[in-house]
Amino acid sequence: METYKIYIDGTWVTADEGSNLEVHNPATGELIANVPNGGEKETKEAIEAAHQAFTEWSAVPANIRSGYLRRVYQLMMERQNEIARVMTLEQGKPLKEAIGEVHYAAGFLDWYAEEAKRIYGETIPAWSPNKRLMVLKQPVGVVAAITPWNFPAAMITRKIAPALAAGCTVVLKPASQTPLTAIKLFEIFEEAGIPKGVVNLVTGSAQKIGKALMEDTRVRKLTFTGSTEVGKKLMEQSAQTVKKVSLELGGHAPLIVFEDADLDKAVEGALASKLRNCGQTCISSNRFYVHHKIKEVFIEKLKEKLKDFKVGNGMEEGVEVGPLIDGKSFERIKAQINDAVAKGAKIEFGGKAEHNGITQQGGYFIVPTLLSNVTGEMLVTKEETFGPVIPVITFETDEEVIKMANDTNYGLAAYFFTESLSRSMRVAEKLEFGIIGINDGKTSTPQAPFGGYKESGIGREGGHYGLEEFLEVKYISMEI
Ligand SMILES: NC(=O)C1=CN([C@@H]2O[C@H](COP(=O)(O)OP(=O)(O)OC[C@H]3O[C@@H](n4cnc5c(N)ncnc54)[C@H](OP(=O)(O)O)[C@@H]3O)[C@@H](O)[C@H]2O)C=CC1
Numbered sequence: 001m002e003t004y005k006i007y008i009d010g011t012w013v014t015a016d017e018g019s020n021l022e023v024h025n026p027a028t029g030e031l032i033a034n035v036p037n038g039g040e041k042e043t044k045e046a047i048e049a050a051h052q053a054f055t056e057w058s059a060v061p062a063n064i065r066s067g068y069l070r071r072v073y074q075l076m077m078e079r080q081n082e083i084a085r086v087m088t089l090e091q092g093k094p095l096k097e098a099i100g101e102v103h104y105a106a107g108f109l110d111w112y113a114e115e116a117k118r119i120y121g122e123t124i125p126a127w128s129p130n131k132r133l134m135v136l137k138q139p140v141g142v143v144a145a146i147t148p149w150n151f152p153a154a155m156i157t158r159k160i161a162p163a164l165a166a167g168c169t170v171v172l173k174p175a176s177q178t179p180l181t182a183i184k185l186f187e188i189f190e191e192a193g194i195p196k197g198v199v200n201l202v203t204g205s206a207q208k209i210g211k212a213l214m215e216d217t218r219v220r221k222l223t224f225t226g227s228t229e230v231g232k233k234l235m236e237q238s239a240q241t242v243k244k245v246s247l248e249l250g251g252h253a254p255l256i257v258f259e260d261a262d263l264d265k266a267v268e269g270a271l272a273s274k275l276r277n278c279g280q281t282c283i284s285s286n287r288f289y290v291h292h293k294i295k296e297v298f299i300e301k302l303k304e305k306l307k308d309f310k311v312g313n314g315m316e317e318g319v320e321v322g323p324l325i326d327g328k329s330f331e332r333i334k335a336q337i338n339d340a341v342a343k344g345a346k347i348e349f350g351g352k353a354e355h356n357g358i359t360q361q362g363g364y365f366i367v368p369t370l371l372s373n374v375t376g377e378m379l380v381t382k383e384e385t386f387g388p389v390i391p392v393i394t395f396e397t398d399e400e401v402i403k404m405a406n407d408t409n410y411g412l413a414a415y416f417f418t419e420s421l422s423r424s425m426r427v428a429e430k431l432e433f434g435i436i437g438i439n440d441g442k443t444s445t446p447q448a449p450f451g452g453y454k455e456s457g458i459g460r461e462g463g464h465y466g467l468e469e470f471l472e473v474k475y476i477s478m479e480i
């Protein structure tokens with residue numbers, strides 16, 4: 001069994017106490033690797049390394065920084081199969097989807113290699129003839145990045161690429177379920193020649209690492225993707241030293257199928273948004289609002305398509321829906337299905353929780369489950385599902401469905417299908433979500449701003465917006 005190391009100040013090291021964290025394959029339950037169980041000591045060493053490296057790295061000319069990012073992009077694309085295989089082993093997503101994520105993740109390096117060269121300031125016409133006013137954009141400093149297990153590569157590069165482009169240095173804590181993909185990326189950062197201390201990787205106790213990062217005044221920025229619950233905790237902790245924060249948190253996306261929708265397009269978009277990563281994404285549609293006049297035909301079309309989806313080990317050819325990440329997720333989703341049925345929902349497809357039992361060398365699989373007769377009292381319409389469950393709720397008027405769609409504390413993504421241009425603009429403007437898909441269930445791309453309203457987060461990642469999160473604005477007034 002291989003035991004990996006963490007990367008601090010340009011060196012691969014073990015954890016001081018020598019203890020390790022186990023990494024398991026969610027499709028089989030088997031132990032696949034050990035990684036260091038780092039804590040306060042390793043985190044402080046990583047912060048010191050990033051702090052020492054910041055002065056030099058922030059002074060590296062933008063085109064040189066851009067060159068480093070471009071090299072990382074090239075290496076990621078050259079090693080995409082190796083990275084994808086590790087990702088499937090530790091996270092479970094089908095290999096084809098893992099390759100797609102590596103391309104998505106590398107796309108942030110490609111985009112920010114260019115953005116690094118365009119961090120413009122400005123001059124402002126002064127009101128006094130003997131003054132000159134200007135604005136500089138400068139890197140915020142040492143960045144703490146904490147990432148989730150559902151996109152083990154993309155959530156790292158979506159943070160590290162703009163941070164390095166801006167001239168910041170980084171300490172990363174990846175999710176404990178998926179550290180191996182992070183290690184692969186740091187091998188590439190090292191191979192690309194990124195100077196020591198600029199990027200640092202610590203695996204281990206979330207609480208200890210998080211506390212050390214949040215308490216340290218040298219850390220000037222927190223960028224986090226994960227649950228709203230943890231995001232709130234980190235936001236509280238970062239307030240003690242007034243860190244800048246970017247938070248990409250939970251979601252509960254509505255997907256609306258209007259009476260005039262192209263139903264084949266709607267079915268395709270619904271399944272794309274729902275079954276990507278086995279529904280374990282914050283922008284997965286969680287509530288399917290279907291106009292009452294087309295509900296039956298929509299459900300029949302969905303059922304026809306669902307029959308084609310093969311559930312299983314992501315390493316197997318043709319598998320399109322892998323396992324859930326762990327037993328906790330499995331139990332939550334089973335409870336949501338059982339709650340819905342107990343309150344009158346009908347299982348139109350799936351519902352079988354194929355639980356081989358992780359203790360008996362099995363994984364946690366749930367057949368994509370289509371529920372009809374769903375009402376607002378059911379857990380599936382309130383709690384983030386993070387799994388392959390499709391609850392269908394009917395509606396009659398535009399006003400009614402917009403009100404239902406907005407009735408959540410989340411505000412990350414929303415989708416709707418209609419062939420009407422005027423309805424598209426009216427509904428898009430009224431939906432209280434940061435990401436809107438119109439006849440489109442696959443919205444994520446490196447060049448666009450990703451982020452949410454309300455308790456889905458603060459700030460944006462991707463596009464030129466993502467760079468601003470790592471920059472300070474300095475105003476200079478000069479008397480001449
Ligand atoms: N917005 C999004 O993109 C995502 C949202 N989620 C939501 O979060 C739920 C749970 O998923 P999960 O990955 O466990 O998300 P968490 O929010 O629990 O974990 C996300 C990251 O935060 C770390 N973390 C957890 N607690 C702390 C803490 N107190 N201080 C510092 N870091 C901490 C985790 O480390 P460790 O792994 O060591 O616990 C992990 O690296 C999902 O069911 C879903 O609802 C999940 C993934 C992505």
Ligand SMILES: O=C(O)[C@H](O)CS(=O)(=O)O
Nearest residue numbers: 150151248281282283444
């Ligand atoms: O599309 C994406 O980038 C992911 O859905 C991000 S998240 O689910 O981890 O927020």
